[in-house]
Amino acid sequence: xxxxxxxxxxxxxxxxxxxxxxxxxxxALQDQASYFYTPSDIVEQKPAPGTAIRLGxxxxxxxxxxxxxxxxxxxxxxxxxxxxKVTYTGITPxxxxxxxxxxxxxxxxxxxxxxxxTLLAKHDENYIPRELEGIDMTSGKHKTETxxx
Amino acid sequence: xxxYANPTRFLxxxxxxxxxxxxxxxxxxxxxxxxxxxxxxxxRLQGDTVKIIFVHVPMAWLGMAGWSxxxxxxxxxxxxxxxxxxxxARAIAVPGALFSLLxxxxxxxxGRPAWGTWWVWDGRLTSMLVLFFLYxxxxxxxxxxxxxxxQSRIAAIFGVVGIVNLPIIRFSVEWWETQHQGTSINIxxxxxxxxxxxxxxxxxxxxxxxxxxxxxxxxMRASLAQTKVDARxxxxxxx
Numbered sequence: 001x002x003x004x005x006x007x008x009x010x011x012x013x014x015x016x017x018x019x020x021x022x023x024x025x026x027x028a029l030q031d032q033a034s035y036f037y038t039p040s041d042i043v044e045q046k047p048a049p050g051t052a053i054r055l056g057x058x059x060x061x062x063x064x065x066x067x068x069x070x071x072x073x074x075x076x077x078x079x080x081x082x083x084x085k086v087t088y089t090g091i092t093p094x095x096x097x098x099x100x101x102x103x104x105x106x107x108x109x110x111x112x113x114x115x116x117x118t119l120l121a122k123h124d125e126n127y128i129p130r131e132l133e134g135i136d137m138t139s140g141k142h143k144t145e146t147x148x149x
Numbered sequence: 150x151x152x153y154a155n156p157t158r159f160l161x162x163x164x165x166x167x168x169x170x171x172x173x174x175x176x177x178x179x180x181x182x183x184x185x186x187x188x189x190x191x192x193r194l195q196g197d198t199v200k201i202i203f204v205h206v207p208m209a210w211l212g213m214a215g216w217s218x219x220x221x222x223x224x225x226x227x228x229x230x231x232x233x234x235x236x237x238a239r240a241i242a243v244p245g246a247l248f249s250l251l252x253x254x255x256x257x258x259x260g261r262p263a264w265g266t267w268w269v270w271d272g273r274l275t276s277m278l279v280l281f282f283l284y285x286x287x288x289x290x291x292x293x294x295x296x297x298x299x300q301s302r303i304a305a306i307f308g309v310v311g312i313v314n315l316p317i318i319r320f321s322v323e324w325w326e327t328q329h330q331g332t333s334i335n336i337x338x339x340x341x342x343x344x345x346x347x348x349x350x351x352x353x354x355x356x357x358x359x360x361x362x363x364x365x366x367x368x369m370r371a372s373l374a375q376t377k378v379d380a381r382x383x384x385x386x387x388x
Contacts, residue, residue, distance in 0.1 A: 007228045015224075015309060022313035026324060034326040035271035056326055093265030095194050103269075103328055120264045125331040127199060127342040129190035 036103050039082035049108045055084060056103040056122065064098055077102060077114075088116040095121030156373055159233055163366045170363035177356025185349040192346075201259045203350055206334075207357040208252035212280060213315055215245025215361070216308075219287065223308030226300060233369070235300040236376075238308055239291050240368035244361055246284035253277060264328060272321035273329035276314060283311045 026033075036056030037047070047053050055077055063076035072089045075098075086104060096102060101122030106115045185203035192199035218241045226234035256274070257267045268274065291304040322331045333342040340347060 004228060011224055011228050011309070015312070018310060018313050019316065022317060026317055026320075030324065033272050033324070035269070035328055036326050038326065056328075093263075094196075095263055095265075097194065100194065103264075120266055120269070120328065122328060123195065123263055123330045125333040125341045127202070127333060127346050128193045129343055129345055130193045130196075 038079040039077055039084040040079050042084055042108070043082045047108060049110050049112075052105070052107055054103060054105050055086065055114055055116070056101070057084070059096070059098050059100055059102050061098050077104070084114055085112070086114045086116055088119050090119065092119060093121040095123060097121075100124070156233060160370065160373065163370055167363055167366045167370070170359045170366065174356050174359030174361075174363055177352055178360065179356075181349045181353030181356055185346075185353065189345055189349060195263055198259055198262050199346065201255050202346065203353045205252060205255040205259060206350060207354040208248045208255060209277065210354060211357055211361050212245060212249035212252050212277070213318060214358075215241050215248060216280060216283065216311055216315060218365075219245065219308040220312040223305035226305045227302070227309070230300075233373075235291075235295065235305070236369050236372045237365070238305070239288075239295075240365045240372060242284055242288045242291065243368065244364045246281060246288065248357075248361065249277065249281040249284060253281060269328045271327040271329055272325040273318065273327050276318040276321050280314055280318060283314060287311070 036054040037045070039055070039057050042053075042055070057077040057079045060076040060078045060083065063074075065074045066072070067074070071091070072087065073092060074085070074087045077084045077086050086106075088104065088106075096119065101124055103120045103122050104114065104116035105118045107117075108114050181203055185200055189200060191197050219238045222231075222234045222238035222241070225231040226238070253274075256277075260269075261267050287304060287307055290307055291301055294303045295301040321327060322329055334340045334347070334350075342350070
């Protein structure tokens, strides 16, 4: 075997081993590297009330209720399998809307309601011009069926 | 490919190609920016901040493409001892680092109004930051270990090892729950980005790619010229 071929084999093996190791590590990190719990994860893993967790999911249509004080907002975060009631006091980001994604830091209270301390909006992978959707930013509805392909 | 292993032959190709890439790139980026800023509508939820995509996404792609280039050059340096490989890898590293940094900065500027935060430590943002640090480490390593402007086996091995990060960046939004949105542009399937945004984005991506290529060729030519100067000085000193 020529030296060049030896180096080629060695390099190919090294690349395969490296990428394999990387993929295995990423796979093992699956739970730990996730940035937030989904409502289904909360049902499944039942984090103890009072522990700091991060919750992410979709704001359920029609679930946003603003309190009389003007800064407290209650809504439901859902995913395919579960729903989670959330309460937050503070200014909500621009992209916070029903049917849109949200990520919140906070804790569950004894009644199973999630008290959010910070609230971030999450954008999804759809980029749709406002004119084509025919809705303005404040109502911010989110209908994937009407997506322009 | 091996026909261009000869630096003289490479230079005869690179010299006329450089202005073509440079001015073609500038023209396409200008067209894409004017189109993107003035002629695209506000996005349904993001409003006008969507327009940062015309810079942000090409920066991200080229930041990742740059490391792929370093890895390919490093492999051909390690296996075939290609005389241009180390010049190419070093030439890519600086614009690669710059483009990755611009990706992070433009993303952060977008994240503040859209998400409500400048930065979060999710899978996508963190792995992209790691790529930027890999570039910085590569630049330092290549400069410190190469004899003069010569080859450095350690830098080449580091260039190959770094490719582990590329699939992690690409698939982070699919493997893990992330703050960053999922992939919008699919080459094979349906893209979830409206064509009104997609076209200027593609033109901008091609334009920035040409610019990236021009920077790499210019840096390679400068690096080859420096090698020549060094060799001549050495000869003169010996005489």
